[in-house]
Amino acid sequence: xxxxxxxxxxxxxxxxxxxxxxxxxxxxxxxxxxxxxxxxxxxxxxxxxxxxxxxxxxxxxxxxxxxxxxxxxxxxxxxxxxxxxxxxxxxxxxxxxxxxxxxxxxxxxxxxxxxxxxxxxxxxxxxxxxxxxxxxxxxxxxxxxxxxxxxxxxxxxxxxxxxxxxxxxxxxxxxxxxxxxxxxxxxxxxxxxxxxxxxxxxxxxxxxxxxxxxxxxxxxxxxxxxxxxxxxxxxxxxxxxxxxxxxxxxxxxxxxxxx
Numbered sequence: 001x002x003x004x005x006x007x008x009x010x011x012x013x014x015x016x017x018x019x020x021x022x023x024x025x026x027x028x029x030x031x032x033x034x035x036x037x038x039x040x041x042x043x044x045x046x047x048x049x050x051x052x053x054x055x056x057x058x059x060x061x062x063x064x065x066x067x068x069x070x071x072x073x074x075x076x077x078x079x080x081x082x083x084x085x086x087x088x089x090x091x092x093x094x095x096x097x098x099x100x101x102x103x104x105x106x107x108x109x110x111x112x113x114x115x116x117x118x119x120x121x122x123x124x125x126x127x128x129x130x131x132x133x134x135x136x137x138x139x140x141x142x143x144x145x146x147x148x149x150x151x152x153x154x155x156x157x158x159x160x161x162x163x164x165x166x167x168x169x170x171x172x173x174x175x176x177x178x179x180x181x182x183x184x185x186x187x188x189x190x191x192x193x194x195x196x197x198x199x200x201x202x203x204x205x206x207x208x209x210x211x212x213x214x215x216x217x218x219x220x221x222x223x224x225x226x227x228x229x230x231x232x233x234x235x236x237x238x239x240x241x242x243x244x245x246x247x248x249x250x251x252x253x254x255x256x257x258x259x
């Protein structure tokens with residue numbers, strides 16, 4: 001009954017027909033809701049569904065018993081294998097300071113050893129006009145050299161890294177769960193179709209090509225859909241909201257290396 005009362009208390013902050021994701025974001029970001037600190041993460045998720053029912057002027061009583069069957073599933077979508085990755089040797093500039101002249105474009109004159117003088121009388125060196133410096137022979141006075149690791153492009157073509165989008169959904173749709181289990185058995189990688197009233201996006205992580213794992217990730221993670229149970233006893237980490245998205249932490253043990 002505590003969640004039911006909280007759902008009613010949330011109504012002034014919830015617009016009619018708002019999405020489940022928007023309700024969850026409101027719960028996590030609204031500073032006038034002190035109860036967040038005493039609720040378990042799984043209760044916050046249950047509160048989303050209850051609040052949605054109440055906002056639609058529907059009785060949430062029957063729903064509350066169904067929420068004991070909450071589960072999380074994940075989907076992953078891979079980008080193109082043919083990617084470019086910033087060159088780490090030149091920090092994507094395509095050039096670097098000449099090692100001979102440290103970027104100055106000049107080096108010590110060989111004729112006078114950099115002193116600007118020659119002979120016992122200390123005459124001005126003809127080679128450097130007495131300045132002690134001449135145009136750097138390695139960079140022709142430019143002070144920069146083309147990076148040999150990327151041929152001056154600032155990036156390298158690669159098939160070893162791929163970007164991917166990893167999404168986590170929470171649901172109490174038992175029919176969907178059965179479908180997901182069957183898809184896993186068939187190694188079916190098509191993203192599932194789900195009932196938006198019983199399922200919502202919990203988190204979405206976009207992993208860029210420069211952050212991605214090797215292409216073996218596609219073999220290790222070939223099954224697009226993964227089921228993750230989240231019974232109350234197993235959920236021990238908080239769900240944190242930041243940078244405009246909800247970021248999951250903990251209780252995704254079998255996906256830990258993809259986080």
